[in-house]
Amino acid sequence: MFNRRKFLRISAVSASITALSKYSTVKAADLIAPGNLPIVISTWDFGIAANKEAWKTLASGGRALDAVEAGVKIPEADMNNHTVGRAGYPDRDGHVTLDACIMDEFGNCGSVAAMENIAHPITVARLVMEKTPHVMLVGDGATQFAVEQGIKKEKLLTPESEEAWKKWLVKAEYSPKINIENEQRRPGSKYNHDTIGMLAIDVKGNISGACTTSGMAFKLHGRVGDSPIIGAGLYVDNEVGGATSTGVGEEVIRNVGSFLVVELMRQGYSPEDACKEAVNRIIKKKPVAAKNLQVGFLAINKKGEYGAYAIQEGFSFAVCDSKKQDLLIPGKSFYKESK
Ligand code: ASP
Numbered sequence: 001m002f003n004r005r006k007f008l009r010i011s012a013v014s015a016s017i018t019a020l021s022k023y024s025t026v027k028a029a030d031l032i033a034p035g036n037l038p039i040v041i042s043t044w045d046f047g048i049a050a051n052k053e054a055w056k057t058l059a060s061g062g063r064a065l066d067a068v069e070a071g072v073k074i075p076e077a078d079m080n081n082h083t084v085g086r087a088g089y090p091d092r093d094g095h096v097t098l099d100a101c102i103m104d105e106f107g108n109c110g111s112v113a114a115m116e117n118i119a120h121p122i123t124v125a126r127l128v129m130e131k132t133p134h135v136m137l138v139g140d141g142a143t144q145f146a147v148e149q150g151i152k153k154e155k156l157l158t159p160e161s162e163e164a165w166k167k168w169l170v171k172a173e174y175s176p177k178i179n180i181e182n183e184q185r186r187p188g189s190k191y192n193h194d195t196i197g198m199l200a201i202d203v204k205g206n207i208s209g210a211c212t213t214s215g216m217a218f219k220l221h222g223r224v225g226d227s228p229i230i231g232a233g234l235y236v237d238n239e240v241g242g243a244t245s246t247g248v249g250e251e252v253i254r255n256v257g258s259f260l261v262v263e264l265m266r267q268g269y270s271p272e273d274a275c276k277e278a279v280n281r282i283i284k285k286k287p288v289a290a291k292n293l294q295v296g297f298l299a300i301n302k303k304g305e306y307g308a309y310a311i312q313e314g315f316s317f318a319v320c321d322s323k324k325q326d327l328l329i330p331g332k333s334f335y336k337e338s339k
Pocket of ligand 1: 194195213214215216224225226227245246247248249250
């Protein structure tokens with residue numbers, strides 16, 4: 001109730017600004033917030049296309065929450081993307097199970113995990129947030145809820161995914177490779193890692209985030225990683241900033257990674273230093289294992305400053321603001337070369 005009232009009040013105050021933005025988005029942004037806002041950032045090279053979609057909402061004065069949902073739906077729908085959404089690789093039993101979460105500027109959040117037969121988990125996560133008293137729905141319950149909300153059930157396992165799974169079944173070895181979770185890379189992409197984590201700040205200076213994935217290919221049936229876990233794969237605090245993660249989700253969950261990054265920014269760390277400290281925690285606890293696994297964090301603070309850090313070289317993130325819509329930045333890393 002409080003949140004809703006607050007939202008309505010903010011909306012009313014900003015109505016004239018939104019109207020202004022129809023004529024000149026950049027000027028409206030400059031009026032509201034320091035730094036180059038609005039802005040959207042996201043993980044990996046597929047973040048470029050996702051950011052561009054999110055930008056349409058941000059540039060017209062829309063809400064960061066709407067921007068991140070629209071943005072991550074691009075890789076979710078991409079039939080060449082085997083690590084997020086519709087065409088994701090299955091688990092070891094041949095089930096495509098999807099994970100996603102979303103968080104807004106009021107601290108509201110929603111999540112789905114191990115959900116089957118629904119192509120856009122991020123939309124279901126948002127519906128969980130907005131239409132239920134809960135935060136997280138899993139498995140059949142998540143699918144049932146999606147259908148009740150009018151979303152069409154469909155078979156997700158594509159012929160390509162099925163072929164890759166059958167090839168994997170020959171040896172049936174589960175050993176995620178650094179930056180290359182799946183042998184089959186996306187056309188034109190150097191890397192083929194998975195999760196899209198997206199963080200946006202809108203013209204009002206409000207922050208939202210979204211995170212969506214098909215998880216680790218050929219995982220155990222029922223396995224859930226960090227991506228749909230609030231505080232692990234995604235966290236937003238509108239006073240401070242937001243963070244998201246990609247890589248081996250188990251390590252992110254063990255360290256409550258994204259929450260840690262946001263709390264470090266609250267203490268004054270820059271986004272990059274906060275991500276670096278979160279990576280260092282993982283390495284400190286598992287110095288031997290960390291040599292062969294990848295985790296990357298991406299963060300943005302309230303001013304729109306951003307940064308990233310990963311265990312291994314090869315992590316990249318995409319940035320989109322009024323100056324440039326298709327920036328891809330290599331993330332700094334603890335190890336300079338992937339093992
Ligand atoms: N974090 C995802 C998971 O563990 C996978 C990834 O981003 O590489 O499910």
